[in-house]
Amino acid sequence: MNDLSAEARTGWAPTLRYPDPAVVVLDPSFLKYRLFAASVERLATGFRWMEGPVWFGDGRYLLASDVASNRIIRWDEVTGTASVFRESSNYANGNTRDCMGRLVTCEAAVTRRISRTEHDGRIVTLADRFEGKRLNSPNDIVCQSNGAIWFTDPPFQLGNNYEGRIAAQELPHAVYRIDPQGGALQRVIDDLTGPNGLCFSPDERTLYVVESRAEPSRRVWAYTVMDDGTLGGRRLHIDAQGPGAFDGIKCDEDGNIWAGWGSNGSADADAEALDGVMVFNPEGRAIGHVRLPERCANLCFGGADNNRLFMASSHSIYALYVNTRGAERR
Helix, strand or coil: CCCCHHHCCCCCCCCCCCCCCEEEECHHHHHHHHCCCCCCCEEECCCCCHHHHHHHHCCCEEEEEEEHHHHEEECCCCCEEEEEECCCCEEEEEEEEECHHHHCEECCCCCEEEECCCCCCCEEECCCCCCCCCCCCCEEEECCCCEEEEEECCCCHHHHCCCCCCCCCCCCEEEECCCCCCEEEEEEEECCCEEEEEEEEECEEEEEEEEECCCCCCEEEEEECEEEEEEEEEEEECCCECCCEEEEEEEEEECEEEEEEEEEECCCHHHHCCCEEEEEEECCCCCEEECCCCCCCEEECCCCCCEEEEEEEECCEEEECCCCEECCCC
């Protein structure tokens, strides 16, 4: 699958220089995380819209959703090749692993559910309705260390038959939590417009959620996580004024947020200068930018030392070794 055509290779080539000029230092504090002799690598390309990467360290492979192709892709670290892991994925979007190492997936169309793939390959439903109404199009997902599963449910993939299936929206934009004891579904947030990426701080005391349809700017909210699984107060953590837009997010072990990033479609936006991954410190200040030739939708940390950043970006999967580790290790 990654025997690339000339068309697929057009417009990008790996740099021969160190440090990689695509890894941009916006604040001197980012120098701690940039490895001098590491550069951006394109692992595979030729896809329609890549999302939801998740690392399987026990198998040395990455899974990511090719949303518009209605399939999940597997990239193998040993062979360096990409192949189809699952056809007819119900337009899967976000993926994560639970505490037992099982794949948990946001199936954003047709089934409109959260599914879990058992170790024997069976696929079971964890949640598909709330108060008798169908979920919209589950988008992104994270598993807490206590086994609770949190996911966002905007209506994004109900609007066309390319990335999903046209269907009626039955529930408001929301964030949900699946209780680890018994699997009860709880709606924890219902006042965000377009809830998208989400992740926990390293101590899991804070839940970060992207509000991707906020106006006039894109935001990341920080919520206090209570011991009983409810959310306390919230604060505005990042307000991305200007043309940049958030998508999926992950925290590293120091509490920095690494965010899928790109143009929000503004007419005056220089998309090529925006696309990639933005890095924000624990105070919410931008400190680094990994520039890519495509908009990055989502990302994860993985590799043998959990220090390799995998970036699912429009038509391709990229990777970069960094001098930090992901806060979530699966």
